Amino acid sequence: MSDDLPVIPHIIDGEEVESLEPAYFEDINPYTREPRARVALGTQRDAERAIDSARRAFDTGPWPRMGYAARATVLHRLADLMESKAEELGMADTLDMGKPIALTTHHDVPRSARNFRFFADHAALSTGDQLPMDTGHHGYSLFEPAGVVAAISPWNFPLMLETWKVAPALAWGNTVVLKPAEDTPASAHLLGRLAFEAGMPPGVLNVVQGFGPNAPGEALTRSPKVDRITFTGESGTGRIIAAAAAKNLVPVSLELGGKGANIVFDDADMSTAVEWSAKAIFTNSGQVCLAGSRIYAHVSVFDEFVERLVATAEAMRFGDPTHPDTELGPLASKEHYAKVMSYFDVLVEEGGTLHTGGPGDGWAVRPSVVTNVPLTGRMCREEIFGPIAVVVPFTTEEEVVGHANDTRYGLNAILFTENLSRAHRVSARLRAGTVWVNCFFVRDLRAPFGGVGDSGVGREGGNFSREFFTEPKAVVMAIDRG
Ligand code: NAD
Numbered sequence: 001m002s003d004d005l006p007v008i009p010h011i012i013d014g015e016e017v018e019s020l021e022p023a024y025f026e027d028i029n030p031y032t033r034e035p036r037a038r039v040a041l042g043t044q045r046d047a048e049r050a051i052d053s054a055r056r057a058f059d060t061g062p063w064p065r066m067g068y069a070a071r072a073t074v075l076h077r078l079a080d081l082m083e084s085k086a087e088e089l090g091m092a093d094t095l096d097m098g099k100p101i102a103l104t105t106h107h108d109v110p111r112s113a114r115n116f117r118f119f120a121d122h123a124a125l126s127t128g129d130q131l132p133m134d135t136g137h138h139g140y141s142l143f144e145p146a147g148v149v150a151a152i153s154p155w156n157f158p159l160m161l162e163t164w165k166v167a168p169a170l171a172w173g174n175t176v177v178l179k180p181a182e183d184t185p186a187s188a189h190l191l192g193r194l195a196f197e198a199g200m201p202p203g204v205l206n207v208v209q210g211f212g213p214n215a216p217g218e219a220l221t222r223s224p225k226v227d228r229i230t231f232t233g234e235s236g237t238g239r240i241i242a243a244a245a246a247k248n249l250v251p252v253s254l255e256l257g258g259k260g261a262n263i264v265f266d267d268a269d270m271s272t273a274v275e276w277s278a279k280a281i282f283t284n285s286g287q288v289c290l291a292g293s294r295i296y297a298h299v300s301v302f303d304e305f306v307e308r309l310v311a312t313a314e315a316m317r318f319g320d321p322t323h324p325d326t327e328l329g330p331l332a333s334k335e336h337y338a339k340v341m342s343y344f345d346v347l348v349e350e351g352g353t354l355h356t357g358g359p360g361d362g363w364a365v366r367p368s369v370v371t372n373v374p375l376t377g378r379m380c381r382e383e384i385f386g387p388i389a390v391v392v393p394f395t396t397e398e399e400v401v402g403h404a405n406d407t408r409y410g411l412n413a414i415l416f417t418e419n420l421s422r423a424h425r426v427s428a429r430l431r432a433g434t435v436w437v438n439c440f441f442v443r444d445l446r447a448p449f450g451g452v453g454d455s456g457v458g459r460e461g462g463n464f465s466r467e468f469f470t471e472p473k474a475v476v477m478a479i480d481r482g
Pocket of ligand 1: 152153154155156157161179180181182210211212213214216217218219221232233234235237238240241254255256257258288289290383385411451455456
C-alpha cells in the first residue's frame with residue numbers, strides 16, 4: 001500500500017488517532033478502481049477505546065446535562081457547516097462508492113444536514129405527558145438520554161444513514177460511537193471533524209474505522225458499556241447483532257434489507273408509473289434498500305410498461321460519477337459487482353429474458369430490465385441490490401396483493417393507480433413499513449421508518465427515534481390536598 005495516500009484516522013475523544021496497533025486498509029474508488037486513501041484499520045481494542053471515551057463523556061461530560069436548546073444550537077451549527085462543505089462531503093461519498101455527485105452533494109448532504117436540524121428542533125420542542133390523577137397524585141413523563149449509542153451503518157447512503165442515527169442520538173443527549181461501513185469511511189470522518197468545529201465536546205461523537213466481524217463492529221455489539229445499538233445493513237448481519245445485543249439486554253434498532261414490491265395497476269398514469277418505477281430501481285445503481293425491485297404490472301399494460309421502462313433505462317446517462325450530469329455510476333465495490341453480476345447467471349438458469357442492460361465498463365452494471373422469471377425463483381425473491389428490474393404480469397388486485405406480500409422482507413411497497421379507493425385499500429393490505437402511492441422516496445422525518453419481517457426491528461423517525469434513543473421515565477407525586 002502506497003505511503004503517499006492520504007490517511008483517514010479514527011476520531012476518539014476529540015483527537016484524530018491511529019489504531020493502537022497502527023495498520024491500514026485501502027479505500028478504493030470504484031470508478032477508477034484505484035486506492036484513494038489509507039484507512040486506520042481498527043481492532044476491537046480501538047472500539048473499546050472509543051466506547052470508553054463516549055462513556056466518560058456521557059457519565060461526567062456536559063453534553064447530556066446542557067439541555068435541549070443548547071444542544072440544538074450546536075447541532076444547527078453543525079448543519080450550517082455541513083451545508084457550507086456540501087461539495088467536499090458529497091465528493092467523499094462519490095469517490096468512496098461511485099454514487100453520482102448529483103445525488104451525493106445535491107441530495108444526500110442536504111438531507112443529512114436536515115437530519116440534524118429536524119432532530120435538534122424535535123428534541124427541543126418535544127413535550128412529555130402531564131397526568132393529573134384522580135387519586136390525589138400528579139404524574140408526568142420525562143425523556144432522559146439512554147447513554148452510549150453504537151451506530152453501525154452501511155455503504156449505500158453513507159452520510160445520510162449515519163446522520164439518521166447520529167442526529168437523534170445526539171439531540172436527545174446521548175454520546176455516540178459511529179462505525180461507518182469499511183467501503184465508505186471518508187464522510188463519517190469529515191462529519192466527526194465538523195462536529196468539533198461546531199462546538200461538540202470531546203467524546204460526544206467518536207468515529208471508529210474498520211470492519212464488522214472480529215473487528216470494531218462486533219466489539220460495539222458485545223460491549224456491556226453500550227446502551228443502544230442502531231444498525232442498518234443486511235438482514236443476516238442484523239440477526240448476528242441482535243443475538244450479540246441480547247447477551248447484555250441492549251435494545252437494538254435494525255433497519256435491514258428489502259425486496260420492495262412495485263405494483264402498476266391498469267388504471268395507472270403510465271408516464272408517472274414508468275418515471276417513478278425507473279427511479280425506484282435504477283437510482284444509486286439499485287443499491288437502495290427501498291428499491292422497487294419486484295415490479296408487478298397488470299397484464300393489460302404489461303407490454304407497454306416494459307417497453308417504456310426499457311426506453312427510460314437506455315436513456316439514462318451512465319459514467320463518471322464526479323461528472324454533474326451522470327445519473328448512474330459503478331457499483332460500490334468489486335465484491336458487490338461480482339454479487340450483482342452473478343444474478344445474470346441466475347437469470348439464465350431461470351430461463352428469464354433480458355430486455356436491456358447487462359455489464360457495463362469496469363464495475364458498472366447497466367440498468368437492466370428482466371421478464372419471464374418464476375415468482376418463486378431467486379430473481380423474484382432475493383435482494384439483488386443492483387440496477388435490475390424484474391417485471392411480472394398480474395391479473396387481479398387480490399392476486400397481486402398475494403404476490404407482494406409473499407416475501408420474507410417488508411420494508412416498503414409502491415403502487416400506481418388513479419383509483420383512490422384502490423390506493424387506500426391496497427395500501428392497508430400490504431405488509432410493509434412504508435407504502436408510496438404514485439411516488440417514491442418522499443419522506444417526512446416525523447413518519448415511522450422501518451421494516452416488517454426480515455426488513456427490520458423497530459422504527460426510527462420523529463417520536464419513534466425519541467422512544468429508542470431515550471429512557472422514558474414516569475414521575476408520580478403525592479399532592480397534599482390540604
Ligand atoms: P452489511 O450488513 O454487510 O454491513 C453493514 C455494517 O455492519 C458495516 O459497517 C459492517 O462493517 C458492519 N458489520 C458487518 N458484520 C458485522 C458484525 N458481525 N457485527 C457488527 N457489525 C458488522 O451491509 P452492507 O452491505 O454495508 O449494506 C447493504 C445492506 O443494507 C442491504 O441489505 C440493504 O438493504 C441494507 N440497507 C437497509 C436500509 C434500511 O433502512 N432498512 C438502508 C440502507 C441499506
